[in-house]
Amino acid sequence: MPNLILASGSPRRKELLQQIHLSFSIEVSNADESFSQDLPPDEVVMELAERKAVSIAAENPGSFVIGSDTVVVFNGEILGKPSDSDHAKEMLRMLSGKTHFVYTGVAIVKDQTEKMFYKKTEVTFWELTEEEIDMYAASGEPLDKAGGYGIQGLGAFLVKEISGDYFSVVGLPVSHVYRSLKEMGYHP
Structure with missing residues (x-):
């Protein structure tokens, strides 16, 4: 059976793939993650996911490689990971009581074959x-998360509702990844 590689150091993506009992290894991509501010969010996440997957696939012929990227978008602005606790608080204040969008892009690459897609989920x-903002920022959880929160952890108390793929908000739309792998000929 061909190897399956996750081109990400994200513990959340690792947990999600383990949750659906896929056997895989991890190779963290050092691909450039800069992007043009002129690109729409769906193109940003797919381009970054593709860069990650292609860089690892080039070193692993015959393997299926999954690259992924997630961004939070509010009022048309892409919010990355906060630089520090104060930046996290600023993001949380901005998102408080409002709706934003989470885009997760996925690229699966095997040799010269690529499949790319994205999921857009609405989060309110x-x-x-x-006090809640201070407490959450002090937990340290926001610092490595796009938009300054993690829906799967303590940040669950922030979220009033979502419309779309929960797992995409966590960082990887696993059911779509699973089906895409099967379409590409990977049989777990």
Whole structure:
């Protein structure tokens, strides 16, 4: 059976693939993650996912390689990971009581074959108090998360509702990845 490689160091993506009992290895991509601010979010996440997957696939012929990238978009602005606790608080205040979008792009590459897609999920936050924002920022959880929160952890209390793929908000739309792998000839 061909190898399956996750081109990401994200513990959340690793957990999601393990959750559906796929056997895989991890090779973290050092691909350039800069992007043009002129690109729409769906193109940004697919381009970054493709860069990650292609860089690892080039070193692993015959393997299926999964690259992924997630961004949070509010009022047309892409929010990356906060630089520090104060930046996280600023993001949380911005998202408080409002709706934003989470885009996750996926690229699966095997040799010269590529399949790319993205998922867009609508997320609405509760109106947050300063005490809640301070407490969440102090937890340290926001610092390595796009948009400054993690829906699968303590940040679950921030979220009033979502419309779309929950797992995409976590970082990898696993059911779509699974089906795409099968379409490409991977049989777990």
